[in-house]
Amino acid sequence: MPFTMTLPEHSPVWYEQQCFSTHTPLLLENLYAYLSKTQMFSIKACRQLEDKFNSIFRVDEIYGALKLSPVYLKKVKQWLNNDEQLIAQIRNQKILKVYNRYTHEEMIYNSIRGKRPQSTSELSPENYTMKLMKDTMKTCDFCEKNYLSSTAEDSFGRLESKLSYTAANTFKYDRWHTLIVSRNHDTLHLTQDELEDMFELSKKWFKKAHDLEREYMYPEMIWDAMPKAGASQIHTHIQVSLGKDSYYGVIERTRQGAKQYSKDHSHRNYFSDYLQTPLKDLEVMIMGEKLNKHFYRAIHLLFRAFIDDMNEYSFSFGMHLPPMNEAFVSNMPVLCRTVFRNPVTNLRSDMNGLDLYTSSVVGKDRYVLFRKLKSSIENRL
Incomplete structure (x- = not known):
């Protein structure tokens, strides 16, 4: 079934009021209760929403209790600013588990975390960010004309445009792997034109590599900003690669899950249904039929919302495009996932063994984030 950008027939507010029977802002910790309510309604649109959600996700709500000694309770109260409601919550904590039946990803949410x-x-x-940007410009390999002598080229040469250029990665992770480098050092304050130029140059590079070796046809992009996200260079750059037999593991797992979903639910597309469900992953996700001006605008608005309004200065970004073999194009969307990392000055990592080896454990409400993003973006339109 082809992927199409078909949005729900009603507004989010309509679903909140008619399907979830709530006139107050949604909270992620109440998701299990919201879904239980939809089962009691005879409204067709509510049943369809529930069916699509349950086709992809399984939701469990559990509780974890603990005892606090009087001495330790004093310390906990300091952490929680003596908020009696929070102290009651920490004694008996509600934990929400959302499991994707097809990609086997899981999100565990506990608001108290x-x-x-x-x-x-x-x-x-x-x-910290401003100082780092200024200091790293002094000896940057990518700034001005430094890249001509400080970076490598692909076997077919270097591609250049007005606002960006390519530089082959010196330490490759695939046969076709390069950097798309912006001529703007400051990765946190790119204009929409600068963003667009990088992605358009990426598409030209993908086509060039694919034309040379047709069996390489799975395009992917990775972009890490600031050391907190693992960036080895502060200067704006995107890593792009073209795979041969499949996408890399995480994306290929999603692709195979989407294939199985279409087999289990005839005349339905996994990505189209995923787009219509009211829950987002740990990351903010942007999905579209093509990588074009509308998509670039969405990415730029997302960055401005997080950086300018929420004061988040470090992110990890991943994107895949449909396979370059025309036979596969219609089933796959352009999909971009972006997560803004913990405050750049926080000494504690935002990734740990739980995230690496079990499930993504989050402590921020996705619905609250959605409302902040919605307000920020609407103010810019």
């Missing part, structure tokens, strides 16, 4: 004590820095995230 967002209240954990954080390490602090004398330097604010904004000042």
Whole structure:
């Protein structure tokens, strides 16, 4: 079944009121209760929403209790600012588990985890970022004309445009692997034109490599900003690669899950149904039929919302395009996933063994994030 950008027939507010019977802002911790309510309604649109959601996800709600000694309770109260409601919650914690039946990804949400004590820095995230940008420009390999002598070229040469250029990755992870480098050092303050230029140059590079070796046809992009996200260079650059037999593991797992979904649910597309379900992953996801001006606009708005309005300065970004073999194009969307990392000055990592070897454990409400993004983006339209 081809992927199409078909949005739900009603507005989010309509679904909240008619299907979830709530006139207050949605909270992720109440997701299990919301889904239970939809089962009691005879409204066709509500049943369809529930069916699509349950076809992809399984939701479990469990509780974990604990005992606090009087001495330790004093410390916990300090962490929670003596909020009696939070103290009651920590004694008997609601844990929500959302499992994807087809990709086998899982998100575990416990609102109280967002209240954990954080390490602090004398330097604010904004000042730290500005200083890092300024200091790294002095000896940057990618700035001005430095790249001509400080970076490698692909076997077919270097591609250049007005606002960006390619530089073959010196330490490759695939046969066709290069960097798309913006001529703007500051990765956090790119214009929409600068973003668009990088992605358009990426498409030209994909075509060039594919034309040379037709069996390489699975395009992917990775973009890490700032050391917190693992970036080895501060200067704006995207890593792009073209796979031969399949996408890389995580994306290929999603692709195979989508194939199985279409087999289990005839005349339905996994990505189309995923787009219509009211839950987002740990990351913010952008999905579209083509990588075009509308998609670039969405990415730019997302960055401005997080960086300018939420003061988040580090992110990891992943994108895949449909296979370059025309036979596969219609079933796959352009899919971009972006997660903004913990405050750049926070000494604690935002990735741990739980995330690496079990499931993604989050402490921030996705619905609250959605409302912030919606407000920020609408103010810019």
